[in-house]
Amino acid sequence: MAKVKGDIVIDIEKCKGCELCIAACPQDSLELSRKLNSKGYQYMVKIEDNCTGCTNCALVCPEGIIKVYRQTTKKKEPVATISNLTGDITVTVNS
């Protein structure tokens, strides 16, 4: 079974470094940074590339600053490619 690939984006300027997401992450892919943000808090960084996009970290985040992405298994294949002077346009159809 293909592994689900996910990714997160953290708004580090709003992070307060409470470490709740570290405990919530089943993949152990989060860690506190060594640097500080402008408020003087250590912030969360993703250190491993094994995120599955389970949204646990975003659910427990008190600040609501984590965006979670998960790659969909269905890939949309292009049905047509139109070329013109400014660039190529790829057309896909949502099923």
Place this chain on the structure above:
Amino acid sequence: MSEKTLVNEEQHFEEMIAEESICTTDNLVYEKPDTLLDTPMHYCPGCGHGVAHRLIAEVIDELGIQEDTIGVAPVGCSVFAYNYLNIDMTEAAHGRASAVATAIKRVLPDKYVFSYQGDGDLAAIGTAETIHTCNRGENLLIIFINNGIYGMTGGQMAPTTLPGMKSTTSPFGRDVATMGNPLKITELVAQLPGVYYCTRTAVNNAGNVRRAKKAIQKGFEYQKLNKGLSFVEIVSNCPSNWKMTPLASNKWMEENMFAFYPLGDLKVPNDKEK
């Protein structure tokens, strides 16, 4: 570093993201709800209030009732709740949020009204208002954040403080003989006939967050059906005044608070009777 190199670096970074990242709008599975504003919250790191605010915002977004919802903020740590939620909100005197919510609901019966109260607000100074609002069976949603301590004023003993728990006004631990027993206000209001739905949840881990969201959603849905009062207690932590780290406070909450305040539904409507 000159401005030009900065711009070049930014461009390079954006290109790098565009090439490799899966962070596209198609793949987005979770982000902050629109009703929750971008304002940075004043809560301490690890506080459960932030999660509770976000859950309310998520439910409002999913039900599509942002324009029709009126909230009542309490006195306590969540006194600035109106700064974070993009809905109509008002501020009530200490403990009187449920009375103010009653008035709003009676004047505007088509709107969704909820009050958001802490334990010092709801269970101490506002006990009378809370009990009578619940007994009248007003068509409201009361969200009760129970962290067992007065957070805003610096960690004094609250009615919900556990026996033996230290606070600034009970430095040797709460002595039941002199200071009385903790008040289980949720069990109390669950006995009242006006209360339609009464539950206790927590926001310490992802599973409990999902359950808490469902409870809040049920509260708004029952309000739509004019069923009566919904009472949702959220057992929360207070890392600053418990003098613990956020993780340690969550663990302490699981070991001690959940033993005294067991999670689960206290009063569920019987779906068969209509």
